[in-house]
Amino acid sequence: MFSFDIYSPEEEIFDDRFSKRGLRLFIKRDDMIHPFISGNKWRKLKYSLLRAKNEGKEHLVTFGGVWSNHLLATACAAARFGFKSTGIVRGEDVETDTLLFCRLFGMNLIFVDRQAYRNKSLLFDTYFSNSPTAFFIDEGGAGPEAARGCAELVEELRISYGHIFCAAGTGTTAGGLLQGLYKSNRNTTLHAIGVLKGAGFLSDNIRHYSPQNQNFIFHQDYHFGGYAGTTPALIQFIATFSATTGILLDPVYTGKMMYAIYDLADKNFFSPETKILAIHTGGLFGLLGMKPKINAILQK
Numbered sequence: 001m002f003s004f005d006i007y008s009p010e011e012e013i014f015d016d017r018f019s020k021r022g023l024r025l026f027i028k029r030d031d032m033i034h035p036f037i038s039g040n041k042w043r044k045l046k047y048s049l050l051r052a053k054n055e056g057k058e059h060l061v062t063f064g065g066v067w068s069n070h071l072l073a074t075a076c077a078a079a080r081f082g083f084k085s086t087g088i089v090r091g092e093d094v095e096t097d098t099l100l101f102c103r104l105f106g107m108n109l110i111f112v113d114r115q116a117y118r119n120k121s122l123l124f125d126t127y128f129s130n131s132p133t134a135f136f137i138d139e140g141g142a143g144p145e146a147a148r149g150c151a152e153l154v155e156e157l158r159i160s161y162g163h164i165f166c167a168a169g170t171g172t173t174a175g176g177l178l179q180g181l182y183k184s185n186r187n188t189t190l191h192a193i194g195v196l197k198g199a200g201f202l203s204d205n206i207r208h209y210s211p212q213n214q215n216f217i218f219h220q221d222y223h224f225g226g227y228a229g230t231t232p233a234l235i236q237f238i239a240t241f242s243a244t245t246g247i248l249l250d251p252v253y254t255g256k257m258m259y260a261i262y263d264l265a266d267k268n269f270f271s272p273e274t275k276i277l278a279i280h281t282g283g284l285f286g287l288l289g290m291k292p293k294i295n296a297i298l299q300k
């Protein structure tokens with residue numbers, strides 16, 4: 001029942017903006033791991049699911065916003081691996097595509113206001129203190145188990161890269177990758193693109209996962225106005241990228257990461273003959289949260 005075999009190839013992206021500088025760009029297709037338990041969310045959940053099973057837990061309880069990729073991944077993973085699930089959701093009961101899928105996967109949803117949402121362990125105790133089979137999974141799946149799952153990505157790589165890029169929300173994925181790269185002794189610089197505004201503190205959080213690994217750069221200037229922020233330039237970039245590669249990106253995470261890579265290439269950040277890898281962390285349903293904005297920009 002617990003098969004974690006995955007398919008996530010490394011594919012080359014052919015684009016003038018790289019080839020004319022002697023650069024090669026690749027993308028690790030973690031978005032192909034699963035349509036709903038997508039990208040890094042699969043890797044982040046893996047060891048939590050195993051621990052829950054080992055501890056005899058039957059009910060996954062986690063947290064997220066109304067467009068949370070993590071909530072959706074947990075709902076689907078619970079259904080697939082034989083758990084019940086509850087999502088404690090920040091904000092009003094609004095109908096989003098993400099919550100619709102969560103419900104279809106059998107997730108029970110509890111809506112709480114922003115104030116109450118801040119204290120996750122209190123919420124867990126309030127609803128589940130009498131429930132010994134309930135299992136707490138933090139917002140975004142964050143935690144040491146999650147980093148361990150993400151570190152495994154490095155072992156799958158077939159090519160050596162000078163630079164690897166990922167988007168950072170909580171920074172757990174980047175932290176895990178930093179660990180994995182250190183263990184594998186690869187001479188690779190990890191770049192994390194902060195998607196939140198003013199998330200400079202994340203840089204230290206990420207370094208904390210593997211303090212010995214100095215090959216790390218945190219980019220704070222590609223958040224495009226913050227988590228839910230976007231700009232016409234970002235949407236246009238995503239549309240052009242999707243139309244020329246057949247690979248979708250979302251405006252919250254992977255679009256910002258890929259934009260940063262192209263921008264850095266244009267600014268001659270990379271030395272020639274370098275191989276660059278972008279991690280596609282999946283999570284395409286985030287796109288649907290921006291339907292009106294995207295339509296308004298693309299229909300112009």
Ligand SMILES: *Cc1c(COP(=O)(O)O)cnc(C)c1O
Nearest residue numbers: 168169170171172173253281283
């Ligand atoms: C959740 C998510 C991230 C952020 O991962 P962290 O480990 O929290 O930094 C990045 N990309 C996508 C597509 C996501 O859904």
